Amino acid sequence: MARFIGLDIGTSAVKAVLVDEAQAVLAEAAEPLATERPRPLWSEQHPDAWWRAVATVLDRLAALAPLAEVAAIGLSGQMHGAVLLGADLKPLRPAILWNDGRAFAEAAALNADHPGLAAIVGVPAMAGFTAPKLAWLARHEPPVRAGLKVALSPKDYLRLVLTGELATDLSDAAGTWWLDEARRDWCDAALAACGLDRSFMPRLVEGTVATGSVRAELGRRWGLPPGVIVAAGAGDTAAGAIGVGVVAEGTAVASLGTSANLLAATACYRPDPGRLVHAFCHALPGRWFQMAAMLNGASCLSWAASLVGADVATLVAEAEAAYAGPGDLVFLPYLAGERTPHDDPHARGAFFGLTAASDRRALVQAVLEGVAFTFADAVDCIAATGTPLGEIAAVGGGARSDLWMRILASVVDRPILRHRGGDKGPAFGAARLARLALTGEAPEAVCAAPPILDRMEPEPGLAAAYRPRLARFRRLYAAVREEFRPL
Template structure:
């Protein structure tokens, strides 16, 4: 047996797979996000550890963990966990969807003009390095006491093993990694007033990074000494979970954020379009991503806004009302609840509901939210394909993959067929468990990472494609019209 632990933004998921890679069990524990100021997004790392313990213990309550041979880790990327010399957390972790460091992005690229060549990416506020420039400027006492910076899943690793270790897929999202060399860049570290002493050592995601301490084993109900694999950032681990480990394979993730991910055997840079180029969590592979910051989280927001008891209740309302909007409807939703990345790189962008009239229902608003996320992903797909050629189809993962209704809208907006797999909603946690299997059993990539069995395929529906066209055009025009207004509205 192998355990995969995924530290998400809204919760921690733990899964158990057997020697053949079959999903045996899963459990979750919730997390909340703190937003103390506009553009800020933070979490307490101690809450991550408590949720990790709760998820694994819940897993152990329904399945014996005595036969577990290894643990794999996945987690939300880009977060900054600042530790002092004693390993104590100095402040709440600044998360991936935090937009406060916009000015520091420009400063970072001025300090190191070769930044995009080294990191293969445009500096964006969500990445880790600009956050440290912000801390140095606004919290200089904390910056001066910072002895080490860890990414979220790697802080969990520290609690599990006592080892400060990361791996290239997550490290690539810091802007401190030379992405082609898969190693820390002294130049990028120097540009933020740091050096390699502040960084964890690096292993590949398929290698053992450390072993479970007796204290951590007691907290989780596992045997001490279990090997912990390097693991991966959430998207790279999600790719392993769905079998996207060879050139040209692609998936679409509907988690808290939304992602279109394409695997590559070589590094392909396209930072000017806001496309991310990162290391994969398997050796000698890279990947490109288009990322939107609000996907399933936008649906949760909408359910809360209209008073639905749950996302499922709102989806049921939408389906009952009919998937297509009335022909006269101008209702459009911009899903920029935490700013946006691809292709806009705009931390000041906000959510917008446009076209409300007295006839609008909560089902109408919910449908507009599903469409808005689909339109944002279509913008990301355009950016990806402009620099890398057509992508024919995607596998779908993440919690949003449970909605067949959303799948129909996505297929129409993207004009691509979507493949759904059994267990696809498990995503990164499954990939983490697969990486643990490779690291501890010697299983090959092809043995450990086949695509899960196909459940069904959603083809674009011609009538729905046509029905979305006018609102998709309006969607793009609205962002262009409001772009200069967003920053002016911040107080």
């Protein structure tokens, strides 16, 4: 029986899963990653750190289960990162990540100088996208820009190391701001706006296409058979959606990983730049999605845990035991700025309403509620485009919390579903793409929704109680927005 590996290069960790033909997860492994923030608004990781982590998780996977029957590997990874390679195809500097806000002026300039491009590339330029980062490099690091040979997304650097191939899939390319989303091809006008052309880009393929084979010496290290193919894969958002079967019009998924997003699959390209909804190619041929992208998800809970010196599980258990309905403390969760609906890299976190009685349980509940409120903004943005939103699947580490899902269902006033294997996230979706690259099966046959573990219905009383608090949350951001800007 063939087996498949899914690799996900996340922001906080690299994860790997081994999946069989019945789509059962046989083994999994993870290795944490650190993020460097050398200056305000900066967020960087070195590509070599990703490769070391990938090697480690594959070592662990091989120790847990023999890999001799693996036939294909699928890749997933954090989107929007700028991996800048020179003529020797080695990194010229650390990668600039999705949550890096340094290129805010360049993003504004791209939008002002090229107002028609947003409808072609899916969304107005924002600081975290790849394109503004290249414009920033030209101004602030001209030697790096002059030495640039090719710009890759994070997962595609791992493909290069694994196979020697330069390629990317359409869902990851969609997040660069250089892709003509309707035509599923590079946009020459967007590239030219950044002083680039197609020679700086990897080849484009659908996520279900094989892009090469694992190098023989690496295969021997992990006990892989000769000729294991590496699928094009997907950006982590698309891969997570594929993992829970969000591939057809009318299906949607909320992801609560380091960042957060709400993705709705669409059967056609449906842009709405004015609402800052991202309209991107899906990783399956002939499919697209709309997405509200939020920069702060479960990372807010990790931050709160480090603040009070306790572990996340303990804090969530305390909050759940004490929960008696909406709290009066409001948390703005914009620790790394925000995209949808604000496009504000300067936005920051804030607690409002602290008293001498505020304890850590109240702080944690406010964090859970604040992130849930950003999903209410996301639902409103996507629904306003005319895309129907019914029940929503939930994935990511944050989806493990019963309390968080209960709050989320009532805040967005829609049922929240958790699926078996949903906690495996983009790595499981990448394994599905690996299988499709090998077998050529119809995507519907492989990418069905896994069995439902549970369903959180919105509670009418809670939903009513949260409405005025959501309104306060929105007023609070509007009131202090200008105060977030540097003095």
